[in-house]
Amino acid sequence: MDKIIFVMIYFFLAVFIGVAMVILHIILSEKPKMVEKDKYLPFESGMKPLQPAYNRLPVKFYIYALAFLIFDIEVALLFPYVPLVKDLGKFGFFEILFFFTILFLAYIYLRETAIKEK
């Protein structure tokens, strides 16, 4: 319980440094003497933007986000095994092997559908 308080203190210390840097920058920075309208346009290599940036945009890699959910949770499910490796011995290892076999089927499916070069 004490350690969580320490982590919180450390957290606020680190965030304080980040915030302090941004605030110091605002205080110390030079203010522009003359204002030109085009300076405040979004940067597009010198062209005036034709559309707003928040437009409809095809996100082609959403399938990897779905796959990430599966595989990251599989990894997270394996973490409880770590302190029990020695205690569970061979039984635990074969359980993990079983788990991996199922995971591997999902992986082969992913490989054959999403990753394959078209």
Next chain:
Amino acid sequence: MGIETSELVAFLVRSAVVIFLLLNIVPLMVFVERKIAAFVQDRIGPEKSGIYGLIQPLADAVKFFLKEAFIPPEANKFIYYISPIITAVTPILGFVVIPIVPILQPISSELSALTLIAFASMGVWGLLLGGWSSNNKFSLLGSLRSASQFISYEVPLSASILAMLILYGTFDFLKIVQAQEGSIFKWGIFLNPLAFLVFFIASLAESARIPFDLPEAEGEIVAGYHTEYSGMKFALFFMGEYMHLTLASALMIILFLGGWNIPFIKFDLPEDYLFEDVIEYAVGFVVFSVKLFLLLGFYVLIRWTLPRFRFDQLIRFSWGVLILLALISILISGVIAVF
């Protein structure tokens, strides 16, 4: 709650030292990077300011503070301000459990590895929100790229960490380093080289370095997620990247390269030696720093050697090769730990 004052003071001193060291690694790394870049490209590099150009990073820092604090008028101001802070703060948070030497670990916990993974994987939020909030197409594209890249390399990274944790059978970094004491062949890199390979490649991608620096590919999307950032807010992104690299190298040293242990020698002074602890910790700190800077220098050399991937190659490499290798390395660890 039962926190003693002496405990609190010791903790505060430890964390202040660690944060101070970490913040100072950034200008040092910028300097090393420029000098190595100059060496690789047969130039001299910065040399006008101070002896051997050593004051150059300081001048850079002052310049960052004095630049105009520019905000794009159409940006989402709160998120625009907060995202560089997230990027810079998450690697500092990761260091809360890294034992440089036992006394320089701010909090020693049995769950250090979990804490570190939880903190370090927050870093992607900074890039994603920063690119989204600045209302620029290049930024948005850059942040989408970084999101898909970080997501793809998060899995092999955490899987290779998991492989090493299974090998040592503990979450505690102190115990992991103590398990590697003595012989060099007890180091993680000899026990499970495959996990080291996966971790090294994935950590390159997680800190967005060449050959995986697609979130900020200049030729394609100007500067990626930080196109609209300038001054200190840009520098915070920059610092975040370098500190992330430092965190990855420190983790690599702890999991694979024996922490503060010296190869082939067991450095252990007799109990009644004068200042026994202090000398041992000082030697450990020096050893850790040497390993850290060798790794960081290697990263820099890679940056000036390799070309950049194409984006679909990058994603396919992670899902097609790295994840498979990471899963195999978990099984190898399981075999070593059990049989």
